[in-house]
């Protein structure tokens with residue numbers, strides 16, 4: 074008979090046991106932040122997280138996070154409960170947290186109702202319109218030149234997506250000149266994308282001088298941009314972004330949800346609508362304010378082409394400067410990696426998007442995604458195996474240099490916030 078090793082049972086806290094078995098047991102990440110669930114590698118202790126607290130403690134260098142996972146594994150449920158619990162711990166409004174959610178599936182309405190978030194429902198040809206070129210609260214806090222750059226960036230991302238190519242230097246300069254001209258001319262009314270298209274068709278003498286061309290030459294040079302904008306305004310963005318805003322908004326409230334469920338999730342229009350929506354939100358975010366969470370659910374839609382991916386990257390940059398934490402959701406590692414396929418500039422975008430988020434929360438990945446996940450998130454071999462086998466609600470968290478395996482727990486009262494299975498199972502939404 075084989076002799077077995079018999080040693081007395083030793084029970085210790087993770088603070089001590091991690092020194093005996095450091096790769097499987099770790100100390101807890103602390104009790105700052107909101108409760109998430111069970112820390113499975115720290116003796117099933119409580120796991121807490123908050124991007125701003127993590128930043129304040131020096132665990133991470135920026136407050137942005139990516140949440141990845143196959144559909145149905147609990148990405149949106151995690152975000153909804155995080156916002157709900159943050160509101161309970163930190164409060165909302167000027168002295169607490171401010172939430173902005175871009176919601177392509179229209180599934181944040183219960184959360185919005187509970188937290189009194191303004192819901193702005195945008196749909197093609199609908200009656201609600203927001204204007205991404207409106208000055209917004211940032212106008213009082215930022216030099217006009219910075220806003221011009223941001224708004225011109227948004228216009229070029231939209232146009233490049235429609236044209237399926239980058240803008241030529243003269244097209245780019247003409248677009249910038251048109252946006253700048255609109256900001257400078259004080260007609261009293263707020264500039265809109267329609268005005269940009271109009272100026273590109275009939276450039277002013279000022280624009281022509283700036284571009285060292287005649288007005289007629291500028292109109293010819295920028296004709297593709299003007300057509301692309303016209304196409305956008307009459308199709309993808311019709312009725313949503315083509316005029317002054319129709320929604321009065323309280324900046325000092327708890328926040329807002331942009332419900333984009335009127336735009337089909339798989340349509341070509343969705344990334345364009347998301348870029349315009351993110352452009353509008355930037356005018357709210359680019360100024361001092363409370364700690365703000367900007368959620369881009371289904372952000373993979375922006376990763377499908379490099380122009381919108383690059384725009385997403387620039388939108389995420391605001392984080393540290395203004396106290397905005399971006400939470401972006403995608404399905405799989407290859408959503409982010411796909412950008413690397415067609416040249417070095419796009420590879421940089423993919424790398425930059427990941428580098429700009431100090432926290433990644435990886436839910437279950439399909440077997441064919443595991444090697445991409447390992448490469449892009451720097452997973453160890455055991456981590457890669459675990460990621461392929463995670464149950465719903467369970468995720469590998471990378472917070473700066475630390476890892477944790479966490480089971481997200483839902484409280485009974487949170488079920489109405491998170492239940493996206495109701496329709497699949499034939500239950501009524503209210504049930």
Ligand SMILES: Nc1ncnc2c1ncn2[C@@H]1O[C@H](COP(=O)(O)OP(=O)(O)O)[C@@H](O)[C@H]1O
Nearest residue numbers: 144145146147148149150466481491492493494
């Ligand atoms: N931690 C969890 N425990 C129990 N059920 C969960 C958990 N996370 C999510 N769910 C349920 O799983 C379903 C799918 O979740 P959802 O967040 O919509 O997935 P995803 O956004 O990844 O597609 C929802 O009905 C939700 O209530």
Ligand SMILES: [Mg+2]
Nearest residue numbers: 148149150370
């Ligand atoms: Mg979801």
